[in-house]
Amino acid sequence: MIRKQAAEDGPITLMAWYAFGLVITTSVPALTVWQTPQGIQWVYLSAVGLFSSAGQYLLIRAFAIGEATVMNPIDYIQIILAALFGLLFFSEVPSIWTGIGSIVIVASTLYILFRESHVKKTPTPPVHAE
Template sequence: MSGGVAGEVFSGQDARRGIAWMLLTMGLFVTMDGLAKWLTQSYPVPQVIWARYAFHFGLLALFLNWRLIATLRTRNLKLQIGRSLLLVATTTLFFFGISQVQLATASALMFVAPLLVTLLSIPLLKEQVGPRRLASVAVGFFGALVILRPGDELFDLAALLPLGAACTYAVYQIATRVLSAVDAPLTTLVYTALVGAVLSSFVVPFVWQTPDLLGWGVMLAVGGFGAVSQFCLIKAFQAAPASTVTPFGYSAILWATLYGWLLFAELPDSWTLIGAAVIVASGLYIWHREHRVIAQR
């Protein structure tokens, strides 16, 4: 079954399966981020980025084996590479960000990405966005300002890094939408890992620190969680409509708060929680409006 096919009928069981896949996806994504943050305390960030993509691609290559070459066939090579570069930029900004700010704070700021997708869909996808959704986007940006608190003595410039990651991730999501009508998901997944592995391999020799056994194990885990989480995300959208599973992506803030507390003794302050709640609420309202518009067509 392929999610996103017009006219396809999904059952209640499909919805539950899709939601379960999405919850698992968010848990795996944040596990990867938590391990990456732990690594940045001992190793250079570019080396952690390299591990995320190199081991991701290595595991994919082992899984695909002789099918790897065939999977690389694409009908839009420029867009595949461009999309992959956007994700590398997102990872770079986010990993540098979490090396300096709390995991929950960075994750909350990443929730700005769906709001930006709504805005960017107007010029890039020629979609119609009504005033209610535009107002919700504005409210969501206000939530980001609550988290950042510019002008306050607690304002941290490093928090702008995950916000920048949200911007590049939004454009990445637009590119993913376009590519979904061109190439198979597995092809897109392989290019994502390949481009990231190649680029980071050019940089990592200049900052390399030989890991100990634990370091190698955690680096392998970061790449593994990256690969498996992408697979689970595909399964979520195959099992149920995007409109059903997308809201459960906000469960990432719960995982980020848990890992921040367990691994780094970090707990978000009240302003971060309030700002995150505002962003999530605005995102859910936009999802609600989009769902109604689709249902009325």
């Protein structure tokens, strides 16, 4: 789906629709607990915005030009990276279920990548999104 949308609209348009959807769905809940950021928090928020926008752009580009059978399993690695990020920056120790799930995700990803590299099929031409 992202491949088709990226071909028609481009990554920036997809990012704008995603941001619009987030504003619509999170505005009311955010108003109930809103606190205006102070000092260094503006720097942190700007960094989060910059890095998440760059990540979103690169993810859309990857799905636009890559094979979905290869890209989808790699996308699931975000769960593992989120657990690692939580451990490193917030001292959140992942549960045993997070560990088991991570092992299943890594094993499945490796299996799919291995299988896809050995299956002969007609390649899908890349979509050139702007």
